[in-house]
Structure formats: structure tokens, C-alpha cells
Amino acid sequence: MMIRTFGEVAAMVSGTVRNGDESLVIRGVSKDTRTIGAGNLYIPIIGERFDGHDYAKEAFRLGATATLWQQDRGEPPEGVPAIVVDDALSALQRLAARYREQLPVKIVGVTGSNGKTTTKDMIAAVLAVKYNVRKTEGNLNGDIGLPLMILQMDEGTELAVLEMGMRGFGEIELLTRIAKPEAAVITMIGEAHLERLGSRTGIARAKLEILAGLKEGGLFAYNGDEPLLESLLSQASKPESIIGVRFGSGADNDLWPSHVSVEADGAAFTLNGAKKPEFRIPLPGRHNAVNAMAAVAVGRHFGLSDEEIASGLGAMKPTGMRIERMRGATGLTVLNDAYNASPASTLASLELLKELIGFGRKIVVLGDMLELGDEEERFHRNIGSALSPDQFDYVYAFGPLSRHTADEAMPSFPQGRVRWFDNKEEMVRDIASVARSQDIVLVKGSRGMRLEEAVQRLVDVQL
Structure with a gap:
């Protein structure tokens, strides 16, 4: 401190x-x-x-x-x-900025529409193999939280991994100018905050503000699968010299995961088509393997070997409610991904569930995706149209916006296999009436829907 x-x-x-x-x-x-x-x-x-x-x-x-x-x-x-x-708030921010200037710490800033907390956790785990590391705790990633995180650091902190969240233009620029990172990461551009930023282009511009505080010659690791970032990069305020590393799912990136295998408790992969070394993360899903590429880029930038990076990734402890595997009282498997939701992250979670084998039936529980602006109905219907009875056995939708998801999915499924609820307790009882011990349930929704309550009930319930 x-x-x-x-x-x-x-x-x-x-x-x-x-x-x-x-x-x-x-x-x-x-x-x-x-x-x-x-x-x-x-x-x-x-x-x-x-x-x-x-x-x-x-x-x-x-x-x-x-x-x-x-x-x-x-x-x-x-x-x-x-x-x-x-x-008082401006003074807190000035205090954090001055204190950061006095510390020898090097900072990694992480932002993105989805995946920034998981990516932050992976980067911190990698760097902790070699350095004394601090990382953002809880939701301390805004104009109050980030300054408080900096002021919690002591003189011995060597590296800090800080999330940078935002709701509108100018907010990430404020945070990055306080933190002055040596490395900056953008995970992806999604649809969250459309009601404030107007378009995905606006969201990309806001996320690219992270470069405004990046130190000269710093690392910029960004999602190369997102063409908006590439197209807007030349317009962003940034140092004259940066080291750009594109990561993503395809071989046209500088870093991409290959030979990916996914299980319910994690994923394994190699880099750029190589056979070795193999990297493992305690998070399922190909999208998490992609986010791990950012941790590889940052680890290499700060002098870690690939073997050290693999060790750190394998030892990471994910923040709760990010595809957290839980086992019910009678053996039911629940994937708790209820911390937040957007169209992109929901589709990624559904893709994960499709890939998993070794379970009985696959049950999807979807809550409202919030902060999507005027197109919220279209986004929820798009999720409904992505649901197929060939891949999922039951679909449960919760909340007023998710009614659109259910309405869109219902014609494709056998009668009674898509169900909508506005009462959480009634929904849990209904799920318990159809679920079996060998089944798997994915729970996904925005934080405001408090679906972690349904998760806990499903874990506790006797089927």
C-alpha cells in the first residue's frame, strides 16, 4: 500500500x-x-x-x-x-497517477468487450512465475477502482495487471493515462454498451483509447480476428513506437492456438501449428485458448520462456462465474458462466457446450443480455436462431428480453423443449424435474440477472 x-x-x-x-x-x-x-x-x-x-x-x-x-x-x-x-474523485486519480510515477512497477492494461477478466487472470498467472505481481481485484476497473488498485500496491510490486472497463468515450483514456502501461491488450470488440457508443465502430474506438497512455516502445497485443481494430489503429492516439502482436483463432495472426482439445474442466493447445510445447488452461472453450494467446504475448514481452508461460497458464485460478465447473449433489454438472453476457460471449459459451462429450443431455439456461441498446430484441433473437435441437436438448430462457430468444428457438425444437420463465425459483424446479445426474447444464446471463442464484439451487437440489 x-x-x-x-x-x-x-x-x-x-x-x-x-x-x-x-x-x-x-x-x-x-x-x-x-x-x-x-x-x-x-x-x-x-x-x-x-x-x-x-x-x-x-x-x-x-x-x-x-x-x-x-x-x-x-x-x-x-x-x-x-x-x-x-x-475528491479527481484528487484520488491524481494521487494514483503520481504514486504510479514513483513506483518501479511495470503495468499491463487489459480491456475488451468480453474476456478481459479471464485474460487478466491468465496474464497475471504467467507473470507470477517470475515476478511479484498484483492484479485487479473484483470490479476495481473503473475511474475509482483502478486508482484504488494502484494505491494498494507496495514498493516491491514488480508487475501489475489492471483491467480497464468503460461505459463511454474518454473513460479508458483517463485510466490508461493514470496507469501508463508498458503493455496493452484488447481481447475483442462485442456489442456491450451499444446504447452509449452507438455502434461496434464506436466501441472499437473507445477500446483503442488504451493506447493513449501506453509507454513508448510498449507492447500492443490485440485480437487480429477483429478487422475493426486493424482499420482504426492508424487513427488512434498512441506512441510513435509500439510493438504490435496480433492474436486470434486463425493462422493469419502472429499467435494462434492449434491442436486445440476441449474438456469440461479445461483446454489444451499448442502454438502456431507446432506439436510442442503443449499449453493447458483450467478453462474450457476455444475462445479461452484464443485469449491465452494474449498471455503468451505478454509473457514473452517480459522475458518468460514458453515453458515458463505454460507453467503459469496451468496454475492459474480463474475468477468465479467464468465457466466455472460445479458438480451437483447427485452428479449433475453445472457450468456457471453467469458473471456477464453479451451476444459474442453467449455464442462462445454455446459453442463450448456443443464441443463437450461424455455427458447425457445438454441443457441451456439463458438470461437477459443487458446494455445492448435499441437492437436488444434482434440480438436476443439471433441467439435463439443459433440454438439447434441437434446440439441442445432443452433450452430455458429467463427474463423479459430472453422471451425473444425463446420465441425464436421454439419452432425448431420439439414441443416443450424450449421454456421461458419470469420466476427463477419456478425455472429451477422445472429444470430439476427434467435433469438427470449425467446431464450438463450451462447457465449464462448478464450480471444483473443474478443467475448465480439459480446455479446454487441446481447444485444443491436433489434430482
Whole structure:
């Protein structure tokens, strides 16, 4: 964590000291009284329905040493060491940017419409073979979360792998200029955030903002299967010199997975048509083998051998609810992919389920895909049209938008094999009435649908 004096922090954020000795030592930061630690600098973030300044006294009662204080919120509490700033959030971001400049750490930035968390996990696992590594925790990938992640690093952190999320233009540029990465990765361009960015071209432009903060001569590993990235690259703000590595599913890329074999608990592959070495990841699906190519590119950039990269990939621990294999009480296999969903990621998960062998019937549970803008009905119907009774035995759709998925799929399936629900408990009971111990169930939906609740019930239920 950041350890600096009160006076040093004030200088880093261009703030004015009130009520405190400048030699006072600050150890770490927190924006939440529920996580405040002894010696922390309290960051009073202002939201739509809350004002962190209202909790400053509580933060000090719980051990905070000092606080930022936004100047339009009046005077800070009497006797409380405070640094008065123009804007609390901007000051947090300045603090993180200055601290990052003072650290010897090298940073890898990862963004993309899908797969960025899994790719982040793979890259971190690879780099950890040789370096002291930190990676983004939970959803700390935005304009508050990324600065907090940087401020959690200590002086001994050698490499950090940071997710960069966004909802609109300019957000990734802000994050990359704070982080100043030595390597940048774009996993893919999908349809999430269409309601804000208007088109896939807009999404690609927003993701390419990651290059604005990339250091001179840095690595740019990007999905070569996506022509939009190639076509827009010349227009992106970027250093004069970058090392470009295209990865993807086909042999026209610099890195591509070959001899891919997929099972329910992982995938194995080689590189670029070679027979050896073989790489294994504890994640099923060809799309995850493609994302592993980004980890190979980053590992090589930072001096790891292919054997070291293979070791790291094999030891990675995926973040939960990303195609997490779970075994039910009676042997039913559940693939929990309920963390998020988009048209591209849903099709990839369906493709995975098609490839798996050794199970009885294949049951698909699909929740709404959110944040798709005006074309949300078309995207849900497209998923329905991709479902075939030759490949899936039952389809369960949950949520108002998934009604379109069910309507599109229903004519192709035998009667009763496609079912739509607006009640999660009723859906789980229905699945339990048809599922057998040797079957496999894929659960996929946007985070807002909370389908992990259905997953847990399916794991616990006695068939």
C-alpha cells in the first residue's frame, strides 16, 4: 500500500493542508468506512445518492489518519487532518497517477468487450512465475477502482495487471493515462454498451483509447480476428513506437492456438501449428485458448520462456462465474458462466457446450443480455436462431428480453423443449424435474440477472 506523509500526499494531489502535522504518516487509502484501516487516508466520494463527506467523522472513529475534503463542502471538521481539494474523485486519480510515477512497477492494461477478466487472470498467472505481481481485484476497473488498485500496491510490486472497463468515450483514456502501461491488450470488440457508443465502430474506438497512455516502445497485443481494430489503429492516439502482436483463432495472426482439445474442466493447445510445447488452461472453450494467446504475448514481452508461460497458464485460478465447473449433489454438472453476457460471449459459451462429450443431455439456461441498446430484441433473437435441437436438448430462457430468444428457438425444437420463465425459483424446479445426474447444464446471463442464484439451487437440489 502507499505509505507517504501527510505533506507528501497534499503535494501529490495539489491540495491545501488543514488541521494536521505534515509529518503525519498515511498508510493506504479507503473510500468506504466499512473497509477503513488504521492510518488510512479517507476519500469522500460523492455519488448520486450519497456524499462521503457525511461519513468523515465515522472514518476517523474507525482509524483514519487524514481525509481529503472537497472545497465546496464547507470547512472540514475541526481538528481533523484534512487536505482540501477541488474535487475528491479527481484528487484520488491524481494521487494514483503520481504514486504510479514513483513506483518501479511495470503495468499491463487489459480491456475488451468480453474476456478481459479471464485474460487478466491468465496474464497475471504467467507473470507470477517470475515476478511479484498484483492484479485487479473484483470490479476495481473503473475511474475509482483502478486508482484504488494502484494505491494498494507496495514498493516491491514488480508487475501489475489492471483491467480497464468503460461505459463511454474518454473513460479508458483517463485510466490508461493514470496507469501508463508498458503493455496493452484488447481481447475483442462485442456489442456491450451499444446504447452509449452507438455502434461496434464506436466501441472499437473507445477500446483503442488504451493506447493513449501506453509507454513508448510498449507492447500492443490485440485480437487480429477483429478487422475493426486493424482499420482504426492508424487513427488512434498512441506512441510513435509500439510493438504490435496480433492474436486470434486463425493462422493469419502472429499467435494462434492449434491442436486445440476441449474438456469440461479445461483446454489444451499448442502454438502456431507446432506439436510442442503443449499449453493447458483450467478453462474450457476455444475462445479461452484464443485469449491465452494474449498471455503468451505478454509473457514473452517480459522475458518468460514458453515453458515458463505454460507453467503459469496451468496454475492459474480463474475468477468465479467464468465457466466455472460445479458438480451437483447427485452428479449433475453445472457450468456457471453467469458473471456477464453479451451476444459474442453467449455464442462462445454455446459453442463450448456443443464441443463437450461424455455427458447425457445438454441443457441451456439463458438470461437477459443487458446494455445492448435499441437492437436488444434482434440480438436476443439471433441467439435463439443459433440454438439447434441437434446440439441442445432443452433450452430455458429467463427474463423479459430472453422471451425473444425463446420465441425464436421454439419452432425448431420439439414441443416443450424450449421454456421461458419470469420466476427463477419456478425455472429451477422445472429444470430439476427434467435433469438427470449425467446431464450438463450451462447457465449464462448478464450480471444483473443474478443467475448465480439459480446455479446454487441446481447444485444443491436433489434430482
